[in-house]
Amino acid sequence: MATGFFTDATLCIGCKACEVACKQWNELPSDGFVFSGNSYDNTSELSGTTWRHVAFVEERAVAEDTVVSAWSMVSDVCKHCTNAACHEACPTGAIIRNEFGNIFIQPDVCNGCGYCVVACPFGVVDLIGHVDPDGVLYNLATLHDDRREAEQTALQGSGGVAGKCTLCYDRQRSGFVPACAKACPTESIQFGDVDELRERARVRVETLQARGVDASLYGADDVGGGIGPLNAFFLLTGEPESYNLPSQPVLPSTRQAHGYAAGALAALALAAVGFTIFRGR
């Protein structure tokens, strides 16, 4: 049994309560005050300190004197993959699958090598600047100039740690729903046993399709690329790419066989070339 999220784009009103509730509960700092100019999305992406992120997709109408025809929103989060690339890539054992079946980074074991960051096919994991002895996270971008300098000095030699959604491990242990799901006013984010959520999602997508809505599930079943089903999956309208979700994500390790084979082949070829050259002597 595993717990997870079912995030329904058709119910999302883009209020970002999930982002704020997540940061508040997990004591994550802001990522800086940057006006992106991109719709109402100023946090732009998931990061080591932004574990829920609401994407805003404006379908631009081209005809004159017509308004934009749709504005979709959906709250992105760590997918807690069945076969998780970050989990596989972690050399220290910091990334584990915990008792709830969630992918969890143990900050005290993480050495900040960053292998998980490049491994994640969804661009979820990121390095957090620095954790002080009291466990407070610092994000350099949010600090004032003088403070930033001091923190930068403190950071020298410290690799920082990787950060991403913990599925509110601490709240689950106490029998609470994760902060984002609790805060969502429209039940766009639902938390629970993933098998049950998948069943609920299938009923929901059928209902919507019967109403003529172009709805589909993303990650409720195997997403391919060796990743398997996602424990945090989505109901979307339109293409996954428009929400910054890859339509064909790949688990890097599935390419290992090709990599080794190619390497072996290259070695053989080189050996053959060397052999040919030296035999000529």
Added chain:
Amino acid sequence: MPGLGTSMGRGGATMWVPDLQNSDCILIQGSNFAENHPVAFRFVMKAKERGATIIHVDPRFTRTSALADLYAPLRSGTDIAFLGGIINDVLSNERYFKEYAVAYTNASFIVNADFKDTEDLNGLFSGYDEETRAYDASSWTFERNDDGTVKSDPSLQHERCVLNILRRHYARYTPEMVERICGTPRAQFLQIAELIARNSGRERTTAFAYALGWTQHSAGVQFIRTAAVLQLLLGNMGRPGGGIMALRGHANIQGATDIATLFDLLPGYLPMPSALRDEQTLAAYLKTNTKPTGWWANTPKYMVSLLKAFYGQAATAQNDYCYDYLPQLIGDHSTLPTQIAMKDGVVKGYFVLGQNPGASAQNKELAMAGLDRLEWFVNIDSFETDTCAFWKREGVDPRTIATECFCLPAATILEKEGTMVQTSRMLQWHDKAIEPAGDAKSDLWYFWQLGKQLQALYEHSTDPKDRPILDMTWDYEHEDEHERRRGEPSALKVLQEINGYYTHPEEGARQVKTFGDLKDDGSTASGGWIYTGVCPDKRTNNARNREPNDTTSLGWGWAWPANRRTLYNRASADPDGNPWSERKKYVWWDQADGRWTGYDVPDFPLTKAPNTPAKPGAGGLDAHSGSDPFIMMAEGRGQLFVPGGALKDGPLPAHYEPLQSVVENQLYSQQSNPVMREWHRPDNRYNDPVDEAFPHVMTTYRVTEMSGIMTRYIPWLAELQPSAFCEIDPDLAVRHEIRSGDWVVVSTALGEMEARALVSGRLRPLRVASGQRVHQIGIPYNYGKVGFATGDSPGALIPLSMDPNSSIHEAKTMTCNIRKGRRTAYRAGVVDADVPVSMRTGHGEWD
């Protein structure tokens, strides 16, 4: 809320938020529901899931539009034309709910022959005086029979019956005219009119939801009135899933209105005594403000009980219950005129709590210059606000300001106990969760301690003018030892006093159970009659209740009046007392029991049978029949036509252009509201109507992520909307070579502001009048100079002007110009060109 009050009787939302899920159709107009009331919006989403049609009509395509089934654009400030168009459609196609309209509204009443409509006088009603810019409303009345009852024609044939006057009044509000005025494509308008009509009647109900997008206009009250007229015609009032949901802009605004922060009201919507009316004595006041028929026949009971609550033992029948102690109005003392009076040196001191005019005032510089001239200024807030920092604002030398400033720390909501009254008129109690930080105190603490200290200062005074201070009841000692030591008063005792109690000592300070028990003989006291019942005895605080159920959740919180959720719910049954339909069953007459019953507290005398005849000449509710559901009104009917000048700008809503508009009024030669309040002076310049220098429409609003000062200081919220911005459509952006993220300057005759551009196809130009292309620019009102998320406020652009009825400013629509670049002050180096805090870490390509 005179728009709802004059139409149905009470100045509050007629329905309650969760009831929206019972609607078959919801028209959201004048509100960005999803963004500004995201939690309440869950019930709109539930309605949608149940198959209701959600319609959003707005100048901008917002997150509400994104979730709606149907979105239609309209030019800001033209809602009366739009809704008037629907009224015309409903009347000319005979799609109104005739049985309901005839029985429950004043549709059949015969209007005085002297009355002249805007159709007769080209945009004016009869009785207009050009000089005083005011109406003499004596012709806006009904013809009466000898026994004093109103003449009516239930067959609706009489040419001067209200319904036929309505027909003529709105006859030119055709779909073509709507398109000309609003810019809404005709097909979309007709689709909406069809949906609303189809979802009203016996079997179905439609709800309207509005917010500040309707109130902040020069005819804002009439915007709401148009919705009320339409909902009464369609028979949606007082029925489940039907009505008008007035969404309040702030958490406790309903409570603030109920218990009278408005200058012209006493608690419970009793009028403030005025020196301009014949109200010099209590008897005179009661004569002016007691209606012979309808609920307001009870005014003396509520007024005397209020005075007893204020002045306790000192208030006796012999001294008019200390009526003389109350101050009297000598003019319009609402916010805007008071700001002007400060600037002109008339007002010397100012308390500011729970608001931040330094960012949100219209004509911000005038408001702040007013603070410069005060003798003293008290700001009580949880943060340093823009108002608090007025003496160091841009372009001002602090050495030139002599105002003595007191900035005091306020406890936040979690740090104090008390009630919040939300948009459904519901009181919800909250306990104190944590101790306030530092020296912060509750707002109640400040006022209680101030009162106590004043009483101590005047303790030995024999001067009669000091009696009001010495005689006021001020016993709110906290029950809890810890709070007593901190000097905090008991919010519960305040609420108990508002609820009311019996004054005779032998009653042992027993609580009054319902406002029906209040008396005008001094035997009861109540600090706000509409809340009577919230604390029916000393042990019960109904505002604490938290028991929901599947229907009306009467065990959750407590809603005034009498814990009623849907107002005027007698109208959910037909004149005979039976539900209009099984599907829309709500409150009905139980013949066997001889009483009204149902899912809600009936808004009607409990045992008054539906067939009870009206008694001509009788007082109070006896003048109404058993089928007159609007008990607050003199005639017991919903008012399509508001007689007698209860509204200063007309008995029927007529479309006027905003004061600052880009087009001429397409309907009448009268351009803007003839009785709106304007101030023509050098420090309050207006853009001329149809001025080429200001070719664009500008509208203001707030966004989900920001409210104002409270959110600007919270990094988690500040990062979501970090900077003042300005939404413009792609065509206008191309014309001015503006890209998203560029600095732009928006200007009016009054001033200019700068913001980051946000170019989006969610805004599109509209074609109005004879094909003229109009661009609309949107500017959020959340920003100021302090906090993490900062920027200019549109308050710098908006001159002061007011709705004549509610004294609310016109901040939702005006005209402006736009250019790429920075504000003059920055360019000329007048101000330190230090970029705002919000931009320090955002070295984007556009810096």
